[in-house]
Amino acid sequence: MPWREVWRILRKDTPAMISLTVIVMCVVLAVLVHFGILARDVSETHRLRRIEIGEPSVFLLIMQEERLVCPFALDSWIWLLSNSLALESAEMHGMIGLRRGRDWSYHPPTVLIQLQEHGISGLLRREAWAYPLGTNLDGQNVLSILLHGLRWAFIIGVVTSLIAIPIAVVVGALGGYFGGIVDDIVVWVYSTFASVPQLLLLTALLTFMDKNMMNVLLVIGVTTWVDLCRLVRAEFFKHKEREYVLAARSLGQTHTRIIFRHILPNVGHIIIITFTIRFVQAVSLEVFLSYVGIGVDPSLATWGQVISAAKDELARQPSVWWPLAGATVFLFVLSLAFSIVGDSLRDALDPKLRM
C-alpha cells in the first residue's frame, strides 16, 4: 500500500486529522513529562509546603447553606491568623470551619470562583491557579498526576505492543506461510490462548506476581497477541499463493527473506490498524488491573491508580470527584482519538478488514 496515497486520503478526513493532532499533542506532553519539563510537582504535597513554613496546618473550609462545598487548603494561613477576629465571626456565621490534619488538604478545581463569591481573594488567587484541576486527598496537583498518567499510558500502550506484536507476527507468519503441521501447531496455540477469557488469563498470571510495572507490561503483552496473530496468519495464507511470492521463491530466496522482506510489508497495514486498537485496550486493562488491586504499585501515578483511588474519594463526604473526572476525560479523549484514527486508517488501507 503506497503510504503517500493513504496520507492523501487521511488529509481530507477532518475528524481523523483532528484526532491525529490530539495524539501528537499527547505524545509531546508525555515526552515533556518524561524529561521532567512538565508536571514536576507530582510528588509535592500541600503538607510539605506547609512544613516548610514551620507551622501547624490550618485549613479554610468554605460553607454554603450548611453543606460543606469547598474545602480549601490555605497556604497563606498567616492572613487568617492575623485576622483572628474576622475568622471567629466567620466561623460563627457558619461561613468557614477550621480543621487540623491532613484529611482536608485538598481543593477542587473551581476554588477560585467559589472564593470570590465569598469575597475572599487576593492572597488565595495565586494558589488557586497553581492547581487548575484541584488537588487530591494527599494534596497533590491533579493535573500533574494526570499528565504523568498520560506518560504511563504511552509507555503501557507502546511497550505492551512491542511485546505482543512481534509474537503475533512471527507466530502468525510461520503458521500462514508454512501451513501443514506448523500451521496446526500455531492454530492450536492461539486457540488455546483465545479460549481462556482474557481478563481471567491476565489476572491468573498477575495474582501471584509482584506488583510492579514490569510485570504488568509483560503480562498484558503476552496475553493480547492472539487477535493480531489470527489476522496475520490469514493474510500470509492468502499472500503465499500470490505470483510475487512464487517469483521470489523461484529466484531462490530464503523463507526468512520472503516472509520478512516480501510478504510482511504487504500485510504491515494490519499491524498499524491493530496497534491503534491495542493501545486503548492495554491502557484500559491497566485501569482494570489497578482497580482489582493487582496492578502497578499504588505510588505510581497511572490513570488506573487515580481511578481506583476514586472509589474512596467518592464515598466520603464531601466527595472528591475531580481526580476521577479528570482521568475519565483524559482517557476518553485519548481512546476516542485512537479509535477515530484507527477507523480512518482502516478505511483508507483496507476497507474489507473490519473488527
Add this chain to the structure above:
Amino acid sequence: MLFYAVRRILYAIPILFGVILLTFTLFYVINTPDTLAVKELQKAANPETIRQWKIQKGFCVYTDEGFRKKMEIEAGRAAPGTEITEEDIRPVSKPILFLHYSVDLLTFNFGRDRDDRPVSAVLLDGMGPSLKMMVPAFCLSEMISIVLALFCALYRGTVIDRAFVVLAVFLMSFNSVALILFFQKFLAADWRYFPISGYESGLSGYVYLALPILIYTALSMGAGIRFNRILMLDEINQDYVRTARAKGLGENTVLFRHVLRNALIPLITRWAVSIPFLYLGSLLLETFFGIPGLGGITVEAIQNADLSTMRAVVFLGALLFILANVAADILYGIVDPRVQVG
C-alpha cells in the same frame, strides 16, 4: 452433518488439553509453591502453615518417615517433642502434579478455598445471581443494539446513520471503571434513584439489579451497535437483497424479512460465544454493586490470591468458551450447510 459435528467436537479436545496445560503453567510452573503459599496465606504464613498448605494443595506429600510421624502424633503415641519438619515432606514431581491437576479439573474436583469451603459449592451458589443479572442485561443490550443497527441500515448514509455511529464510538471510548463509579455515585448515592448496592433473591431483587443492568447496557451498546450495523450492511450488499428489490419488495420487507433473518446466523454465533461472559457476570459490576455472583467471587479470589478458586474459575471460563464455540459451529453448520465442507 453428524460427521461434521463429531469432527468439530474432536477438534475441541486438543484445545481443552492446551487450556489445562496453559493454566497448569500459569499456576504451577511460573510460580514456586512457596510463593503461592505466602501469597494466599498472607499474614498467617509461617513454615508450619506453608507446609500444611503445600500438602493440602497436593504440591508435596509426606515421606514414609513423615507419614509415620504424623500418624503417631495424631494417635498421641509420639515421643514428646516429635515434630514434622521440612525433611518429612517431599515435593511431587511436575508430571505427576500435572496428572493430578488434569484429573481434578476434568472431574470438577476443585478442592477447598481459602476459608475451607468447597469451591464447587461456592461457584454453584454464585451462578444464580450472575445469570439473574447478566441474562436480562445481555438481552436488553442486544435488543437495543440490533434495533439501532437496523435503523442505521434503513437510513444508511444519512445523518441518522452517522449519528448512531458517532454515538457508538463515543460509548466505546468511555472507561468502564470510571463510568461505573460515576453512575453509582450520582444515580445511586446522590440522587437516590437506585439503591447503592445489595442483593435479594426473587423478583424483588431487580430493584438492586436495575442500575447494574443499565450500566451494562450503556457499556456494551457501543460495540453492539457497531458490530450489528456492519453485519446488516454486509447483508444488504448481498445478491439476494438485490433480487428481492428487483422483484418489487418494499424496503421494510427486504430489511425485516430477508436481511434480519440472514443476519441471524452470525448473530447466533456471537451470542453463543458470549455465554462464558454471561456466566462470569461482569467482574466489575458485581463487585461494585455487592452482587454475590461469580464475578464478585472471582475478584475476591484475585484479591485474596486464592489458588483453588482462581484455577477453578479460569478452567470453567475456558471450558464454557470451548463448548460454546463448538455449539456455535454446529449451529452454523446446520443453518449454512456450506460450512460443513470447509
